[in-house]
Amino acid sequence: MSGKHVLRGAGLAEWLNEDIRRLAYLIEYNPNTIIIADRSATIEYVNAVFTSHTGFRADEVVGRSLDELGLDDLSSITKPYRWQNILAGDVWEGELASIKKDGSQFPEQVFVLPIADEAERVTSVAFIKRDITERKLAEHGLLELTDTLEKRVLERTSELDASNRELKETLQRLQNMQDQLVQAEKLASLGELIAGVAHEINTPVGIAYTASTHLRQSARDIAGRYDKGEMKRSDLEDFLEVCLESSRLLISNLDRASELIRSFKQVAIDQSGEGMRRFYLREYIAEILLSLRPMLKKTCHEVAVAGDKDLVLHSYPGAFSQILTNLITNSLLHAYDEGQAGRLEISFRREESDLYLLFRDNGKGIAAENIEQIFHPFFTTNRERGGSGLGLHIVHNIVSQRLHGTITCQSEVGKGTTFTMKLPLIETQETSDE
CATH class of the missing domain: 3.30.450.20 (PAS domain)
Incomplete structure (x- = not known):
């Protein structure tokens, strides 16, 4: 069968x-x-x-x-x-x-x-x-949502255009500021400093640009899906989320760029307009401390100076003023808690054709992982108290580029900090005759 x-x-x-x-x-x-x-x-x-x-x-x-x-x-x-x-x-x-x-x-x-x-x-x-009545009603609802979305896109686009205009104005102001600083020859090292500022500002500006570009592309994508009749509710929800996140990134990063520009304006002060001259280093340090008395008298700190009172330099006194002013300001800001009494020491000595200038404080010290970064522009561990992160960067540039020397830092948490500068001495005929 x-x-x-x-x-x-x-x-x-x-x-x-x-x-x-x-x-x-x-x-x-x-x-x-x-x-x-x-x-x-x-x-x-x-x-x-x-x-x-x-x-x-x-x-x-x-x-x-x-x-x-x-x-x-x-x-x-x-x-x-x-x-x-x-x-x-x-x-x-x-x-x-x-x-x-x-x-x-x-x-x-x-x-x-x-x-x-x-x-x-x-x-x-x-x-x-x-x-398909229910589907058509849903499509009608989606059209209404799309109309609302288009209005929101127009609003966001308007806000984005305003942000871009503000960004361009900010960048233009920065460019103008840089041109003025270079023309005035405020520091021999300002070329590097300006590059550091531009690099620092590039981060928030780059994020803001990326966010605006991503928002524009997302708007184009959802418009394309809508024109093809392929847009879903989840696409709309995703796009609204992109709008909110992009707006947050734009606002926060433009605020950061504005803050950096204000900081740069405050520290870019011309203290190096004078040329070289002969001066007694010990006497000039006393003059620097005298100019800082209004700031120092608000603290309980003691400042001590040690070195040969007869040592004469042929150099840039304004450079030494900036170095010591920034080092003292840095210690007052970072080394001690408010109301704490400390000791600041400035010492110098001559060894053959070099000058060794030392600055010490007995404050908190610097963590080992931060030592390599302290001379980087905008690096600070105390921004909440007004630290700009530019003081030690300026010191490093003056020492290395204007005075052709070197600077090192030794520190240990709880045992204070020491900055050692080795500066070549410039001999003149008058100094040699003496």
């Missing part, structure tokens, strides 16, 4: 009847509207969903043509050129506006499927229609 179960006689008829019954049940109670028409577009059958959706009874439409009833835009399908294609076996899909018995309309998704007999000749055409 072949293993196949062969139905004959009454058994075959019973099986066929049951199969037809199941198929009829599936069509009648399908959740979609089903209309079956013959080759001439005359309605042969409508299911229960059709009657519930349109309000027509089956006997009101069966036997009548689709064109005659005008139930929806199906007449566009029954036009000769398209109807002949369907009768030839083509499948059609689209959206149409259907009409209820009371004259009201509702949108439906329509699938048109030809039904063929055993000879593959199309004998009937099935229309399967799904009510």
Whole structure:
């Protein structure tokens, strides 16, 4: 035996009847509207969903043509050129506006499927229609959201344009400031200092530019998805999140750039306009401390000076003024807590053709991981008390570039800090004769 179960006689008829019954049940109670028409577009059958959706009874439409009833835009399908294609076996899909018995309309998704007999000749055409009212309402809601989004994008774009204008003005002010500083020759090392300022400002400016570019690209992307009809609610939510985050980055980084420019204005003071001259170092240090008395008298610190009172230098006194002023200010700001009494020591000695200038404090000291960074521009561990991070950077530049020397720092937490400067002495004929 072949293993196949062969139905004959009454058994075959019973099986066929049951199969037809199941198929009829599936069509009648399908959740979609089903209309079956013959080759001439005359309605042969409508299911229960059709009657519930349109309000027509089956006997009101069966036997009548689709064109005659005008139930929806199906007449566009029954036009000769398209109807002949369907009768030839083509499948059609689209959206149409259907009409209820009371004259009201509702949108439906329509699938048109030809039904063929055993000879593959199309004998009937099935229309399967799904009510898409809720989807259309959602699309309408999405359009309203899109309109709101477009308004928000315009607002954000306006804010972005304003931020960009402010950024350009800030950069222009910085450029003007740099030009003025270079022309006035405020320091021989200002070229490096300006480069350091530009590098420091580049970080917040770069972040602000990246945020604005990302926001613009996100706006273009979501506009593209909307034009193609591919935008989803999640896309809108993601874009709004990008808007908020980009705005936060723009505001915070523009504020930071503005703060850096103000700091640069405060420290870029011309103290090096004078040329070289001969002076007694010990006496000149006393003059420096005298100029700092208004600042020092507000503290409990003691300042001691040690060195040969007869040592004469031929150098730039303004450079020594800036060095000691910045070192003292740095110690007052970082080495001690408010109200704490400390000791600052300035000493110097001559060794052959070099001058060794030392500055010590007995304050908190510097952590080992920070020693290598203290001469970097804008590095500070006490910004909340007004530290700009430029004082020691200026000292380093003056020592290394203007005085052609070296500076080192030795420190240990809890045991104070010592700065040692080795400066080559410049001999003059007058000094040699003495």
